[in-house]
Each structure stands twice: as C-alpha cells, then as structure tokens.
Amino acid sequence: MDLSLPERLDDDDSLDELLRPLVRDPDVPPAADSVTLRFGTLRFVEPVGVALLASLLEWLQRHGTSCEIRVPADAEDAEPIRYLDDAGFFERYLGYRLSGHASLRPTTRPLAFVRPAESYAWTQNTLVAWLAHSLSMPPDALGIIGIGLGEVFNNVRDHSGVEGGCVFAQHFPRQQRVQIAVSDFGVGIPATVRRKEPDLDDPAALLRATDAGFSSQSVINNLGAGLDSLLTQVALANGGTVRIRSGAAALTAEAPDGAVLRTPAPMDTVYPGTLLRLDLRTDTFDPDEAEDESLSW
C-alpha cells in the first residue's frame, strides 16, 4: 500500500485520513503486507500527529508489516520534516537523521516509547525535568504532570493489553502552554468499559470511563477513578484541557466555570486504541507551592 500523509496532522479529520486506509481494529492485521508512507505532502504536524505516527509504525511493526518511509530530497527542508527530524523521529524509525544539522529543539521533548514500569522515572527524570528547566521552576511544582501521566500509564498497564505508549511533548513558551500527546494501539477505552456495561455505545462508554466511581475491574482491586483524576487535575486544577480519542468516540474536558465539563462525541473513524492530548497551562504552576496541607475529607 502506497500512502501519502495528509497535508496536516493535527485535528481529527487529518488523523482519520491517515488511519482509515490502514487500521480497522487493533487486533486485525493491517490492511496491507507492506506500506510505503510518503512524507512529501506533509505541511504541518502537531504533537498528537507525531504520537499517532509513532503508534502507527509501532503497530505495523508488531504485526510484521514492512514499512518504508519516503521523504523526497526537496522536502527535507520543509518545516514539518525538519521538525520531525529535530525531534528524532527519523532517527528512531529510519536509523538516521535526514539532515546533518538536525538537533533537538529546546522546546521539544523527543518521541519516546514508554512502558508503564518505566513511566514514573521517565516522567520525573525526563519530561518534568526538561519542562521545569525551561520554566526555571522546581520540578515538584509540576506535580500535576506526574499525576496526570501516572493516571494515563496506570490505565495503559491495567487495561490496554499493550506494552506501552508513544509520548511526545512540545512547549509553547509564548502561549504559556505545553502539549503532551500519548498514544497506544491497545484495546481502547470503550471496549474495556463494555466488559462491565455491554450496552453502551462508544461515546457513552468513553464518558462512563471518566466517572469517578466507575471501574471496569480489568484488574482485581482496581477501583478506577484514574481518568476522573486526570480530568480533575488537568482541567480543573491547571485550567488546561484534555482530549481523548478511543474507538469511535472522542471526549473533551475543560473547566471554564469551576467544574469539569465533559463533552463526548461520536467519531466516524475508529481510533484503534487511545490517543490523549493534554494541553496544560504553564502559568498556573506555582513555584512556591508549599507542603503544608493536612487532609480533611
């Protein structure tokens, strides 16, 4: 199969344009024995696009599908190609950087495949340390990031059926935000929820998964609440937004008025696993945050 990337990899439509020809179900082998991905058509890519590309390539490899990446020589200077090259994407999947001048940008955290067992150390020692340095803040002031990703990776471990997720992060200093994208091609949230509540469609299942008291009990003694905690920390406490795509559904969470507003929606194309986009505000991290609370509940 010969596939040219869409011009943009940022929103749902463009991500679906890439997914649709290749993936119908994470457990069904790819629609082709070999795939050629042509990058010459790419004009813009966001972190979610990078995470999706990586997940797709990992999934193709897992199914034994040979994958060729083609970048025309005259496209190597195009901004999205340089961005991917600087982020280490081609080094990871081709074994080499396209340009001798490629170097990691200080505002980019290179693509990583993170296993749950490594996720605490990676988040604290790599992701948080990088952003804290950029913001000139103590790492402990960015606890929300560790908590949020902890919830994500505990979910990957308990429910996804895959070994880990692809993570990519981009800091936007002028906008005072950081975007973190995590993708896995595992079971997906709606399928997991339907083990306990089989009558829910994908949007209802995705919404249900974010309820505080819900657990699919995929793991004994798993009381759930991971996604609820993620939304509370990112949307309510940080003032950021969370967008989740899984199965034939998406859900956006934000807290414009002091309460988390969760908006599920059906999607025409199935995302074979889970894609999370965390948009965090960096102006709400408190470098002087104290450890002085006692808990009453």
Add this chain to the structure above:
Amino acid sequence: MTTPPLHVLDLVPQCYSAEDGQQVYQVVAPPLARGERVALSFAGVAVVTSSFANTALVPLLDLVGADSLRERLALQDLRPAVARLLRQRLASEATRRARAVES
C-alpha cells in the same frame, strides 16, 4: 495511643502504583485496626495516583469505617495536588459506601 509519624517515602520509593499502595496499607492498617491513631506524612511527595490511593487508603474505609478513619488517620505535609487527589478518592469512596448501606 498515637504511633510516631510515618513518612510515606520511608515505606515506598514513590506513591505511584497499586503495589506501592499495598505496601503502605500493610504498614498503616494494623495500628488502625488496633484503635491507634496514625499520622502519615507525605513530605517530599509531588506525585500520587488514584491506583496508589485505591490500595493504600481506600481499603482502610472498609477496615475501620469512614468516621473512625477520619478521627484516627492524619495525612500531613501534602502538596495541594496531592491533597486534592487523596481527598477526592476518600470522599468519593466513603460516599459510595454510605449509599450502599442506605439502599
């Protein structure tokens, strides 16, 4: 009787996984079950997860009951994000258990 304050990072290297939580539970549960007061310090902890809370603290609700737990377990030295998560987990599970008893 109050046991000396326990520092959670003396019990586990991080408050992240369900297994971390189980280790904490195994230390704090026996004195609470004996009717003692326990103080647990989260000094140095910037990250907790619901998986940790679900195995470290939530089962204590079933062990001694919500009212006794509020009285006997003191969680101290918490960062706001950590306090928020632990409060959310304990309050939510205490409410769920109370509703189950009523129905």
